[in-house]
Amino acid sequence: MENLKTLRKAKNLSQQRLADILHVSQQSIYKYENDITSPDIETLTNMSNFFDTSIDYLVGNSNVSRKIEELFPNDLNxxxxxxxxxxxxxxxxxxxxxxxxxxxxxxxxxx
CATH class of the missing domain: 1.20.5 (Single alpha-helices involved in coiled-coils or other helix-helix interfaces)
Structure with a gap:
């Protein structure tokens, strides 16, 4: 989850501060950033909401860092x-x- 580290640094957060915000350990953040382990879906959702990004971006399935807007045929972005x-x-x-x-x-x- 290389994008997690990028997002964290962009907000000038230490691993410990992000861990506190997400209610996980600093070691967990380290492991996520270094692809040693993966967060559970609840933690991924919390990360996505905190950074206002998609889970796909966090896990590297997308290069788009912003959340994709859900549009209906008659809606305008x-x-x-x-x-x-x-x-x-x-x-x-x-x-x-x-x-x-x-x-x-x-x-x-x-x-």
């Missing part, structure tokens, strides 16, 4: 909401230009 907010402020001529560019880009990607 923050980036999408901001794009729509900005788009609505544009004059009609600019909206048409953006629509045209998006169409061209998507057609090029499909080819």
């Amino acid at each position: 923050l980036d999408e909401s901001k794009l729509i907010e900005n788009y609505r402020q544009l004059p009609t001529s600019y909206k048409k230009l953006i629509q045209s560019l998006m169409t061209e880009y998507l057609n090029a990607v499909k080819s």
